[in-house]
Amino acid sequence: MTQKPSLYTSLSPALLHLYDVNNSIVVIIDVLRATSTIATALFNGARSVIPVDSVSRCIEIGKQIDGITAGERDGQIAEGLEYGNSPFEYPREFIAGKTLVLTTTNGTRLLHMALEKGSRQIITGSFPNLGAVCDYLASAGQPVILGCAAWKDRVNMEDTLFAGAVINAIGNHFDINCDSSHFAASLYARAKNDLFGFMKKNKASHYHRLMGFGLEKDIRYCLTPGGANILPVYEEGKLLVK
Amino acid sequence: MTQKPSLYTSLSPALLHLYDVNNSIVVIIDVLRATSTIATALFNGARSVIPVDSVSRCIEIGKQIDGITAGERDGQIAEGLEYGNSPFEYPREFIAGKTLVLTTTNGTRLLHMALEKGSRQIITGSFPNLGAVCDYLASAGQPVILGCAAWKDRVNMEDTLFAGAVINAIGNHFDINCDSSHFAASLYARAKNDLFGFMKKNKASHYHRLMGFGLEKDIRYCLTPGGANILPVYEEGKLLVK
Numbered sequence: 001m002t003q004k005p006s007l008y009t010s011l012s013p014a015l016l017h018l019y020d021v022n023n024s025i026v027v028i029i030d031v032l033r034a035t036s037t038i039a040t041a042l043f044n045g046a047r048s049v050i051p052v053d054s055v056s057r058c059i060e061i062g063k064q065i066d067g068i069t070a071g072e073r074d075g076q077i078a079e080g081l082e083y084g085n086s087p088f089e090y091p092r093e094f095i096a097g098k099t100l101v102l103t104t105t106n107g108t109r110l111l112h113m114a115l116e117k118g119s120r121q122i123i124t125g126s127f128p129n130l131g132a133v134c135d136y137l138a139s140a141g142q143p144v145i146l147g148c149a150a151w152k153d154r155v156n157m158e159d160t161l162f163a164g165a166v167i168n169a170i171g172n173h174f175d176i177n178c179d180s181s182h183f184a185a186s187l188y189a190r191a192k193n194d195l196f197g198f199m200k201k202n203k204a205s206h207y208h209r210l211m212g213f214g215l216e217k218d219i220r221y222c223l224t225p226g227g228a229n230i231l232p233v234y235e236e237g238k239l240l241v242k
Numbered sequence: 243m244t245q246k247p248s249l250y251t252s253l254s255p256a257l258l259h260l261y262d263v264n265n266s267i268v269v270i271i272d273v274l275r276a277t278s279t280i281a282t283a284l285f286n287g288a289r290s291v292i293p294v295d296s297v298s299r300c301i302e303i304g305k306q307i308d309g310i311t312a313g314e315r316d317g318q319i320a321e322g323l324e325y326g327n328s329p330f331e332y333p334r335e336f337i338a339g340k341t342l343v344l345t346t347t348n349g350t351r352l353l354h355m356a357l358e359k360g361s362r363q364i365i366t367g368s369f370p371n372l373g374a375v376c377d378y379l380a381s382a383g384q385p386v387i388l389g390c391a392a393w394k395d396r397v398n399m400e401d402t403l404f405a406g407a408v409i410n411a412i413g414n415h416f417d418i419n420c421d422s423s424h425f426a427a428s429l430y431a432r433a434k435n436d437l438f439g440f441m442k443k444n445k446a447s448h449y450h451r452l453m454g455f456g457l458e459k460d461i462r463y464c465l466t467p468g469g470a471n472i473l474p475v476y477e478e479g480k481l482l483v484k
Contacts, residue, residue, distance in 0.1 A: 011397060014256050018395055153260055155253060157421040179399040182444040183429050190432055202424040 005143045007174035009163045009181040012150040013110045019145050021117035027125040027133060027166070028114065030107030030149035031158040032206045033085050035232075036222040038102065038239055039129035040087035043228035045096030048238040051108040055080055058103040068095070071103030075213040078103065086218050087128070087228070099238075106149035111234065114147060124239060127195075128221070128228035130165055136231050138170040146181070157187075157204035158223070161195060164188025165225070195223040247385045249416035251405045251423040254392040255352045261387050263359035269367040269375060269408070270356065272349030272391035273400040274448045275327050277474075278464040280344065280481055281371035282329035285470035287338030290480040293350040297322055300345040310337070313345030317455040320345065328460050329370070329470070341480075348391035353476065356389060366481060369437075370463070370470035372407055378473050380412040388423070399429075399446035400465070403437060406430025407467070437465040 008024075010016045029035060038049045052058050055071060055078045062069035062081075070083035077084045085104065102108075107124075114122050120142060125133040137144050146166060148159035164184035167176070171185060191198035196219065199207040210219055221227060232239040250266075252258045271277060280291045294300050297313060297320045304311035304323075312325035319326045327346065344350075349366075356364050362384060367375040379386050388408060390401035406426035409418070413427060433440035438461065441449040452461050463469060474481040 011253065012257060014260075015254060015395065015397070018256075151421075153257065154420070155257070155422045155425075157425055160421075160425065176445070177447055178396070179393075179402075179447050180397045182446065183397075183399055183402065183425075186432060186444055187425050187428060190428060202428055203418070204424065205419055205421050 004175040007144045007176050008178045009146040009184050011148050011155045011180050012153050014153040016113055021119045024143040024145045025121045026114040026119040026145045026147050027123055028107055028111045028147055029125045029159045029162050031126050031162050031222055033222050034104035034107035035124040036126035036128050037087045038124050038232055039126050039228040041090040041095050041100045042232050042241045043230045044092040047099050048240050049100045049102055050238050052103050053108045055103055058101050062101045067099040067101040069101050110147055110149045122234035124232045127223055127225045130225040132229045132231040134169045138173045156206055160184045161188050196220055246417040249386045249418050250420045251388040251426050253390050253397045253422050254395050256395040258355055263361045266385040266387045267363045268356040268361040268387045268389050269365055270353045270389050271367045271401045271404050273368050273404050273464055275464050276346040276349035277366040278368040278370050279329045280366050280474055281368050281470040283332040283337050283342045284474050284483050285472045286332055286334040289341050290482050291342045291344055292480050294345050295350045297345055300343050304343045309341040309343040311343050352389055352391045364476035366474045369465055369467045372467040374471045374473040376411045380415045398448055402426045403430050438462055
């Protein structure tokens with residue numbers, strides 16, 4: 001019997017150091033909304049997405065490469081930037097052929113942590129590109145870490161649910177000795193028939209935060225598989241479709 | 243309307259710093275088996291339990307106070323100590339009136355972290371004393387942190403399930419803005435009718451580790467509410483019944 005590769009779920013960036021990042025494909029998961037928006041922009045023809053960790057860096061790079069600058073702070077487009085974090089801001093007719101410079105906090109920070117720890121490869125995952133992520137991981141035959149971006153290191157529900165969705169779909173390709181993975185899968189099994197309702201009923205903090213900004217449409221899109229089914233891969237500072 | 247106190251769940255010692263330990267009652271949760279054994283020894287009349295973090299310290303204190311020294315490493319009684327980590331080693335006829343000096347790794351480390359961060363009060367929780375913990379927390383009217391001891395900082399299923407059991411019982415006494423708490427409760431709701439079966443089915447790592455040592459009886463006891471329904475409170479280096 002061939003040995004299956006391992007799969008671990010890191011529920012928070014503060015737990016990433018516990019896993020063998022160096023040897024693994026790391027999936028950056030920031031469901032509401034960074035990685036959903038990244039998948040959507042790339043699906044709609046963006047040339048690449050450059051994730052950056054600050055507004056000032058976003059402005060600087062945007063100028064250098066004539067890119068679209070985007071990012072929010074407290075639910076508003078950040079001062080000095082042009083667009084926000086909503087996937088609906090990046091339809092094909094707007095974003096095709098352009099480069100999106102996106103500043104996010106939790107997801108970008110985790111991506112840079114994975115990079116510093118020398119991960120084998122970094123990809124991004126979200127419900128809109130769940131299928132592409134699963135197909136790739138199942139065929140890659142490499143160890144995987146599902147890295148939840150969480151919220152300021154606090155474990156969150158939507159990223160955990162996405163990890164569970166991946167495990168639900170392709171867990172049998174992996175040797176999983178990781179309680180976080182098993183209970184992400186259990187949580188997803190409980191929630192899968194109505195992710196939006198589950199987030200509401202279980203008082204997910206991010207659900208309430210975004211609902212407070214009037215973003216129900218965003219939440220529903222970001223919890224629905226298949227809307228942007230491509231695979232973003234990180235290469236030399238950029239996320240590209242491979 | 244009176245403001246309810248907050249309740250947070252820290253799924254790993256590596257996440258404890260995210261919460262306001264200083265202002266809270268911290269519940270140390272190390273279901274398999276440290277806090278179950280602590281509750282049992284105290285329920286059976288132990289004068290106190292002194293948790294220590296190393297075998298050498300256990301031997302040293304055991305000599306000083308003429309206590310029972312106990313602790314395991316890799317499923318065996320550690321060299322130089324007298325007893326192990328099983329709650330069944332501490333029946334009333336043996337432990338009544340004695341002091342147990344217990345070395346554990348994950349639980350003791352978390353307890354010392356909570357102590358250093360100046361927690362308002364430290365108690366220990368396990369299924370055998372679930373009721374006493376819930377009664378106390380519900381009546382105390384103070385902020386609570388449910389602190390899972392985990393396994394070398396990796397989130398584990400049984401400690402998360404215990405947090406969920408507490409929230410399931412008394413969550414309505416608290417203002418809970420914490421996804422970890424909500425999904426601990428969701429996990430528990432899914433598991434509560436057969437915790438042992440749930441641990442087995444979902445491949446909980448500690449379940450397999452202890453089953454490998456032939457400890458099914460321990461696991462079943464440690465997942466059953468009510469076997470040792472007292473409240474261990476930490477005071478000046480000792481856990482005592484209050």
